[in-house]
Amino acid sequence: MEEESQIIKGKYAADISSIKEAHDRIKSLILKTPVLSSASLDAMSGRQLHFKCENFQKGGASNAVFSLNDEEASKGVITHSSGNHAAALALAAKLRGIPAYIVIPKNAPTCKVENVKRYGGQVIWSEANMRSREEVANKVWQETGAIFIHPYNDGRILSGQGTISLEFLEQAPQIDTLVVPISGGGLISGVALAAKSINPAIRILAAEPKGADDAAQSKAAGRIITLPETNTIADGLRAFLGDFTWPVVRDLVEDIITVEDSEIIKAMKLCFEILKIVVEPSGAIGLAAVLSETFQKNPAWKDCKHIGIVVSGGNVDMAVLWDSLKK
Amino acid sequence: MEEESQIIKGKYAADISSIKEAHDRIKSLILKTPVLSSASLDAMSGRQLHFKCENFQKGGASNAVFSLNDEEASKGVITHSSGNHAAALALAAKLRGIPAYIVIPKNAPTCKVENVKRYGGQVIWSEANMRSREEVANKVWQETGAIFIHPYNDGRILSGQGTISLEFLEQAPQIDTLVVPISGGGLISGVALAAKSINPAIRILAAEPKGADDAAQSKAAGRIITLPETNTIADGLRAFLGDFTWPVVRDLVEDIITVEDSEIIKAMKLCFEILKIVVEPSGAIGLAAVLSETFQKNPAWKDCKHIGIVVSGGNVDMAVLWDSLKK
Incomplete structure (x- = not known):
């Protein structure tokens, strides 16, 4: 176990040391989110489920913003994001008293744009594709000199996300398996690095929509696969x-x-x-994975008894939720 | 302070001793619900708000059911309720392995009836008025010999509700004011008895819909006032x-x-x-009260700095929620 922890240390963009440093830096800025459970959902899944309610979290980008030195921070921060990173970065910048320039693609959910504005972020629109997002962000960077903070491909973000595991495994130490949504991989990477350092035997499973299964394809191919297009409610x-x-x-x-x-x-x-919690589709995917036939019928996961599910964002447009639920 | 605690002891249907006994009895059966806060809501209200999420609680009637002796319990329990007491009693009875007979008026929200069924309660329908509810419950009692447990006018229920204050004031000891929904008064009575015993200086405020303001009228008249009809979404x-x-x-x-x-x-x-939590109208009324002009403009509440809000039920039909929110 010692050996594996050592391997992890220094090999990736974050490690248990950077994650513990992040936790010391941000613990007064973030919410220690509760862990919920439900006998009904345990019965449905045949396991004991522990839900870490990061949908309540608003301080998700605090580590990235508060690890900047004063000179770096002075010109503000930029990102491009259609989602929760945008609002989290705006909030962290507000707390630090610096500007946040948020490039948002035109197809972003209304509620997520409103959150950015609520936290005082400056919204700059781009087209819905990644190329336009990057071009617009680059232009803002040239004009402002602000620091670019990528939504996930950034060691400071990974370290911040890793703090979730520090809390979760303290709140529910019996957890033998973690199920985490995967998109760009920032959340699951941080969570995995911390959790594997604390308990090398813990299993890390990702939950991904079939309509955006680049991570599953990447794992199968042994290299990063990107998709020409994605199609999912998440x-x-x-x-x-x-x-x-x-x-x-x-x-x-x-x-x-x-x-x-x-x-x-x-x-x-x-x-x-x-559970009586508001989650967006991306946030509910961990539960979906655990209830799926794919998971339930796979003998490899038969002895996953205590499953920790990271429930990520809670930002869902009511109209979207209603349209989904009445089906 | 000592004196006031002594006055409270033994004067009412519950006291700090019965509440602490209840807590010892049920703490393994109930969820220690989290306390949430939000900088945005603090800014809107001009106070620091602490939300005790009892909307996550499913064990609300555990004390009443588990304080019965084996002989009393053997024939089961009965209640009449259109709401959360019905489901809570069904769940507690299920945990104890005894039958629960739940008389439900025809106008009860669908989701609340479904919860009773999910927990194995036997649903018996009555007309929507209190007289029919009582008549049907009485008939079931004659047939079964089960123990009647009133939704609120019962010392065991008050003691169970009082355990909320034990937790809440431990989780947020800075609270100087508690705002609690009022209906039959079971929740607020239990909460007040425990909180005043722990901190006699704490203020207890009730939140009530204008369309069912019997408690406000009762306070003004100095005696119990009932209303010919009520009209509220809660x-x-x-x-x-x-x-x-x-x-x-x-x-x-x-x-x-x-x-x-x-x-x-x-x-x-x-x-x-x-807050990203699902609450029913009755559960949200505490926040409504704190944001109301009535509260905000009353100089008597100017120095309520740390307000604890008890968020009660989370059982809301999606269709009702959507109809309300789209307005």
Whole structure:
């Protein structure tokens, strides 16, 4: 065990030391989110499920912003994001008292754009494709000199996300398996690096929409695969792995469980009706994965008894939720 | 302070001793619900708000069921309720392995009836009025010999509800004011009895819909007032005070803040969008009260700095929520 921890140390864009440093830096800025459980959902899944409610978290980008020195921070921060990173960065910048320039593609959910504005972020629109996002962000960078903070392909982001595992495994130390949504891989990489250092025997499983299964394809191919297009209700899970996150996913994530949008919607409804929490499709995918046939029928996961599910974003347009739930 | 604690002891249907006994009895059966906060809601209210998420609680009737001796319990339990007490009693009875007979009025929300069935409660329908509810319950009692457990006018229920304060004031000891929904008065009586024993200086405020303001009228008249009819979206807050709850409300609740349904809906939306929790109208009324002009402009509440809000039920039909939120 010692050996594996040592291997992890220094090999990737974050490690247990950078994650513990991040935790010391941000613990007064973030919410220690609760862990919920439900006898009904345990019965449905045949396991004991522990839900880490990061959908309540608003301080998700605090480590990236607060690890800048004063000179770096003075000109502000930039990102391009359609999602929760955008709002989290705006909030962290507000707390630090610096500007946040947020490039948002035109197809972003309304509620996520509103959150950016609520936290005082300056919204700059781009087209919906990644090339336009990057071009616009680059232009803003040239004009402002602000520091670019990528939504996931950034060691500071990984370290911040890793703090979730520090809390989660303290709150529910019996966890033997973690199920985490995968998009660009920032969340699962941080979570995996910390969790594997604390308990090398823990299993890390990713949950991914079938309509954006680049991570599953990447694992199968042994290299980063990107897709010409994605098609899923989980707007937070459409990004592709980056060179900082791929090595962690390749080495530490045991499997990628892909699920249909219909399974995601069903899980979102269960979160709403049984756990009484508001989650977006991306946030509910971990539960969808655990309830899926793919997971339930795989003998490799038969002895996953205590499953920790990271519930990520809670930003869902009511109209979208309603349209999904009434189906 | 000592004196006031002594006065409380033994005077009402529950006291700090019975509440602590209840806590010892049920702590392994109930969820220690988290306390959430939000900088955005603090800014809106001009106070620091602490939300005790009892909308996540499913063990609300555990004390009543588990304080029965084996002989009493053997024939099961009965109640009449359109709301959360019905499901909570069914769940507690299931855990104890005894039958639960639940008389439900025809106008009860669908999701609440489904919860009773999910926990194995036997649903017996009555007309929507209190007289029919009582008649049907009485008939079931004659047939089964089960123990009747009133939704609120029962010392065991008050003691169980009081355990909320034990947790809440441990989780957020800086609280100087508690705002609690009022219906039949069971929740607020238990909460007030425990909180005043722990901190006699704490203020207890009730939140009540204008369309079912029997408690406000009772406080003004100095006696229990019942209403010929009620009209509010908050289906959980339509009951009237009972002889076990009225003395506590009379003596320990400083004021009743009444709010319009439109204010309740706005608060429910804020809980959903900002706190990311699912609450029913009755559960959101505490926030509605704190944001109301009635509260904000009353100089008596100017120095309420740390306000603890008890968020009660989370059982809302999606269709009802959507109809409210799209307005």
